[in-house]
Amino acid sequence: MTISERATALNLQQTQLSQGTQAYFDKCREKLGLVPNVLVAYAFDETKLRAFTDMYNDLMLGDSPLTKTEREMIAVAVSSVNHCYYCLTAHGAALRQLSGDPKLGEQIAMNYRAANLPPRQRAMLDFAVKLTETPDKMEEADRQALRDAGFDDRAIWDIASTASFFNMSNRMAAAIDMRPNDEYHAMAR
Amino acid sequence: MTISERATALNLQQTQLSQGTQAYFDKCREKLGLVPNVLVAYAFDETKLRAFTDMYNDLMLGDSPLTKTEREMIAVAVSSVNHCYYCLTAHGAALRQLSGDPKLGEQIAMNYRAANLPPRQRAMLDFAVKLTETPDKMEEADRQALRDAGFDDRAIWDIASTASFFNMSNRMAAAIDMRPNDEYHAMAR
Amino acid sequence: MTISERATALNLQQTQLSQGTQAYFDKCREKLGLVPNVLVAYAFDETKLRAFTDMYNDLMLGDSPLTKTEREMIAVAVSSVNHCYYCLTAHGAALRQLSGDPKLGEQIAMNYRAANLPPRQRAMLDFAVKLTETPDKMEEADRQALRDAGFDDRAIWDIASTASFFNMSNRMAAAIDMRPNDEYHAMAR
Amino acid sequence: MTISERATALNLQQTQLSQGTQAYFDKCREKLGLVPNVLVAYAFDETKLRAFTDMYNDLMLGDSPLTKTEREMIAVAVSSVNHCYYCLTAHGAALRQLSGDPKLGEQIAMNYRAANLPPRQRAMLDFAVKLTETPDKMEEADRQALRDAGFDDRAIWDIASTASFFNMSNRMAAAIDMRPNDEYHAMAR
Amino acid sequence: MTISERATALNLQQTQLSQGTQAYFDKCREKLGLVPNVLVAYAFDETKLRAFTDMYNDLMLGDSPLTKTEREMIAVAVSSVNHCYYCLTAHGAALRQLSGDPKLGEQIAMNYRAANLPPRQRAMLDFAVKLTETPDKMEEADRQALRDAGFDDRAIWDIASTASFFNMSNRMAAAIDMRPNDEYHAMAR
Amino acid sequence: MTISERATALNLQQTQLSQGTQAYFDKCREKLGLVPNVLVAYAFDETKLRAFTDMYNDLMLGDSPLTKTEREMIAVAVSSVNHCYYCLTAHGAALRQLSGDPKLGEQIAMNYRAANLPPRQRAMLDFAVKLTETPDKMEEADRQALRDAGFDDRAIWDIASTASFFNMSNRMAAAIDMRPNDEYHAMAR
Numbered sequence A, B, C, D, E, F: 001m002t003i004s005e006r007a008t009a010l011n012l013q014q015t016q017l018s019q020g021t022q023a024y025f026d027k028c029r030e031k032l033g034l035v036p037n038v039l040v041a042y043a044f045d046e047t048k049l050r051a052f053t054d055m056y057n058d059l060m061l062g063d064s065p066l067t068k069t070e071r072e073m074i075a076v077a078v079s080s081v082n083h084c085y086y087c088l089t090a091h092g093a094a095l096r097q098l099s100g101d102p103k104l105g106e107q108i109a110m111n112y113r114a115a116n117l118p119p120r121q122r123a124m125l126d127f128a129v130k131l132t133e134t135p136d137k138m139e140e141a142d143r144q145a146l147r148d149a150g151f152d153d154r155a156i157w158d159i160a161s162t163a164s165f166f167n168m169s170n171r172m173a174a175a176i177d178m179r180p181n182d183e184y185h186a187m188a189r
Helices: A017-031 A037-042 A046-063 A068-081 A087-097 A102-110 A121-135 A138-150 A151-177 A183-188 B019-032 B038-044 B046-063 B068-081 B084-101 B101-110 B119-135 B139-149 B153-176 B182-186 C019-030 C037-042 C044-063 C066-082 C085-099 C102-110 C119-133 C140-148 C154-174 C182-186 D018-033 D036-040 D046-063 D068-081 D083-099 D103-109 D119-133 D140-148 D153-176 D180-187 E019-031 E037-042 E044-059 E066-079 E086-099 E104-114 E119-133 E140-148 E155-176 E183-184 F019-032 F038-041 F046-061 F068-081 F085-099 F102-110 F119-133 F141-146 F151-176 F181-185
Strands: none
Touching: A017 A037, A017 A046, A037 A046, A037 A087, A037 A151, A037 F119, A046 A068, A046 A151, A046 B046, A046 C044, A046 D103, A068 A087, A068 A102, A068 A151, A068 E183, A068 F085, A087 A102, A087 A151, A087 A183, A087 C154, A087 F102, A102 F085, A121 A138, A121 A151, A121 B153, A138 B153, A151 B119, A151 B139, A151 B153, A183 F102, B019 B038, B019 B046, B019 C102, B038 B046, B038 B084, B038 B153, B046 B068, B046 B153, B068 B084, B068 B101, B068 C140, B084 B101, B084 B182, B084 C102, B101 C085, B101 C182, B101 E104, B119 B139, B119 B153, B119 C119, B139 B153, B139 E086, C019 C044, C037 C044, C037 C085, C037 C154, C044 C066, C044 C154, C066 C102, C066 C119, C066 F038, C085 C102, C085 C154, C085 C182, C085 D018, C102 F102, C119 C140, C119 C154, C119 D153, C140 C154, C140 D153, C140 E183, C154 D119, C154 D140, D018 D036, D018 D046, D018 D068, D036 D046, D036 D083, D036 D153, D046 D068, D046 D153, D068 D083, D068 D119, D068 D153, D083 D103, D083 D153, D083 D180, D083 E104, D103 E086, D103 E183, D119 D140, D119 D153, D119 E019, D140 D153, D180 E104, D180 F119, E019 E037, E019 E044, E037 E086, E037 E155, E044 E066, E044 E155, E066 E086, E066 E104, E066 E119, E066 E155, E086 E104, E086 E155, E086 E183, E104 E119, E119 E140, E119 E155, E140 F151, E155 F119, E155 F141, E155 F151, E183 F085, F019 F038, F019 F046, F038 F046, F038 F085, F038 F151, F046 F068, F068 F085, F068 F102, F068 F151, F085 F102, F085 F151, F085 F181, F119 F141, F119 F151, F141 F151
């Protein structure tokens, strides 16, 4: 594997990937056209890489009462609050692509309040953004607002865990200066 | 398994655990004297439970240039900023126990600046707390401060990923009103 | 009087206490088992010590429509917002003791929203915490919320003055690095 | 005593003042030309009135390494951060009067950074304002900055206690909507 | 033109004013008794001076559903949030003068919530202050609150543009340390 | 002129434009391929439109020690802090175009700290962002940092006035829900 640009400000890249990781990266290239730099960053330790991808894949690609687009909306709205360059770039691209609506993707990356969202999705992002900004102030009333918008407890779990996950990822990217693949910028414009 | 008190405000508990999960919970009871409620909360979906425990166990119990006590210090300092009742209770207990210094555990739960920490650990928590409060403002100078305090890039990764993980966990606990096991309160006082 | 550990980062301790102060400190030892370090800190100047104790004793021990436990709840909730190590330690112990409910004491020290409080006490702490965080934004609606929860104007005065007092004490403790007596940590666990 | 305008939004005024309080209020009228409304507010309870005036008089009028003008500068700078209408009005007037420099008084009421202060007073207000805004972040370095500016530990105590006191008073005034005497507005312009 | 005191911390004053600017300044002296230092500051470049005065004069003196006093109330309330020494001084004077109510002027300069405003003006300042503090959180509900208070869309434009203008002016004054004319301090007390 | 989509949430569009405005809009269409919606929004009042365009054109297109690209960098960095959908869209496009570096434009729109800027431009944006976030805390040291980075007082004026202008524009756009032209999204990707 040759990585033309360093994926992070830390010096931890592996010279030799295991066969399993190599195969996983090949699959990424085939399906996405690239190996996301976050995976390159985690690849120095296969246990960490696998823990990250297991959680990520279940959260963003697994069964859920939320559509994949809705999960990307949460990813992008949270990353906007945290001004995360990596996640806004990578998940902004994913949201433009999945939604088929590049303008919507930009709006949520800039300020989700500017998007003309249906009440259900607006409630979902209000919850995700409050959880991001003031986790200490979450209350039953916040969960109730989601129930009132039509989400059941299973869906609330997924809204909560997706928003929480990107509060982790945003910070990880900021802490180690993770750099997104350049290809994302032009995708699905 | 009987859970006397509901673990979260959400209604997602499984009636039937798989053999594997049952065995894992038995091991928790044997080693810790309890099944942490966070695991009970995740048990409604075994994929999510496993992804969570894989990441958690690698992070907090796996090989690292950071001691286990230092990782708990990060967990508690981050949870203090976020005022997370679950994590301050559970990881406060762990920190009192691991450090053998209940007063230190309390100090970090209340305000890590009140603890008389060696410069290395102070730098570690300064980084973790800045990453928690203003992830958008992290810079090379913050990483350099860790290097100056004696941490190499591998250690910086672990400081970053531990602090980031608890920014996820704190929010998950807040979002679903996760309740810690009562036993933690009296532990290691 | 020998003080084994310095009470603050400032160098102001009196070598010789007056008879009156000595008697007061003896009474503290008898009733509390210790002389609170805040009193040791103020003892360098007997006028200041007396002004502080007069205000404190009236506020926390005098007649009031609030119970002593409720006043300690305010002390601890305010100190939690301000992350005050001294007051969380000393008044956390007092709240655990007075309420007879160590878990409740911990919850309020960590995040009062995690405690299952009756509406009256929840309204009381909402007011105290808003007053702590954004005093410039207090309005008649905030007082009305207390009246709606059953408090009369006399009780509002005491909620206001207790929350205000700890905004003073928290800052005094932070400014001079006041250290709580070690004994508090293990009390009423 | 007739109070033409209610002193606070609370309904707690005493109809009958004790001889001692009456005498104290007469002395205020003689020396200041008015009875400060804060005293009228506290007069419903003589113990509270006395505790407040004892602390206030020692702090603002007693012996101190700080001049009375410097103490008023702290009062006003803290009240500016907290946007306290009562204290900015009453102590703004006092600062204009004591300093003999109405413009300086206005500058500190609006933004102390706009005043051309000598380094000693600038350091004093930097400490007071940081203590007001982020008490949890005070550190030895903040005390050292005061020592570097020429303050000894006794003076640091007074800077700390004055700033802390007005964080109490500002909140008390906000909580009960305390109204300053109209006369202050035109004083010492 | 002789300017006794430098108007800003920057060194950009023109030695020679054009006839047009000289005439404009003469008119200021005649009508206001002074040339506002903001104009002196901009005078180094006549294009900038004219762009500034054209916008300012239309906004503050032109036709509007808002009275001139209401526009000054917005100017002062916004400047209070931003702690702008220049604008609080100059527009505080204007508001005292135009309203004929020096106390009202002081209240809005200190904390507009302390003024007993009619609901219409209170709604107007609530909008202006939210726009100042959290522009990213403005929503249709905020415009609707203005409509409910009796403002039409034309009036909303003027509330919005006045509040926005002073968010520019406050920052310009802060950035270059613009100093108000001393005369303002004593005006209309 | 037909405007297919309403430019703002307010109902103020003119049915009939003057010849001068019509000519100006025709020129916009010729040079930019569109009439920026901000101009459509202001067109209900030609005095306001002209005041806005005069200030804007001098600031962004007039003579300056700053390049046009640098001025757009300030516009975008300020708009990122304020999460302004209109300005991030319109000036994001302008910055991508002028810089010839779409990735740089995205970085500054998301978090300018992620861009690898030369020290001069980094200092410029640090100043603009501090002025945006905490105008009350600007000091001589901030101006000195610009001088140390090679800017003279004339350049400091332009950095200050550009950053200040977009703090106005961002708020105006937020207050009236100004919608950018759709064409910007795809420009210069």
